[in-house]
Amino acid sequence: xxxxxxxxxxYLTLCFSCMxxxxxxxxxxxxxxxxxxxxxxxxxxxxxxxxxxNSDGDxxxxxxSNDDYLYLANGDGKGWDLNAAWNDIVFNRITS
Numbered sequence: 001x002x003x004x005x006x007x008x009x010x011y012l013t014l015c016f017s018c019m020x021x022x023x024x025x026x027x028x029x030x031x032x033x034x035x036x037x038x039x040x041x042x043x044x045x046x047x048x049x050x051x052x053x054n055s056d057g058d059x060x061x062x063x064x065s066n067d068d069y070l071y072l073a074n075g076d077g078k079g080w081d082l083n084a085a086w087n088d089i090v091f092n093r094i095t096s
Contacts, residue, residue, distance in 0.1 A: 055077070058074065060073070
């Protein structure tokens with residue numbers, strides 16, 4: 001009687017070996033380039049000077065909303081409210 005664990009290990013070894021051999025024999029990898037965006041708006045912003053603020057956090061992705069405010073999220077910090085508690089994710093809204 002054969003051991004099921006041993007059979008499973010042999011099966012996994014065979015699968016990984018086949019994947020390795022296939023990837024070596026496949027030759028070159030090709031990038032998939034998507035078609036040009038048809039999104040309603042795109043923009044390019046030239047690299048410029050930074051603006052330092054009294055804020056805490058990293059990774060500040062932003063998006064405009066239909067209420068004409070700019071919304072930002074930041075990770076690992078307090079955002080612009082330095083008296084707030086530290087959080088994994090903080091949401092901010094920029095108003096004029």
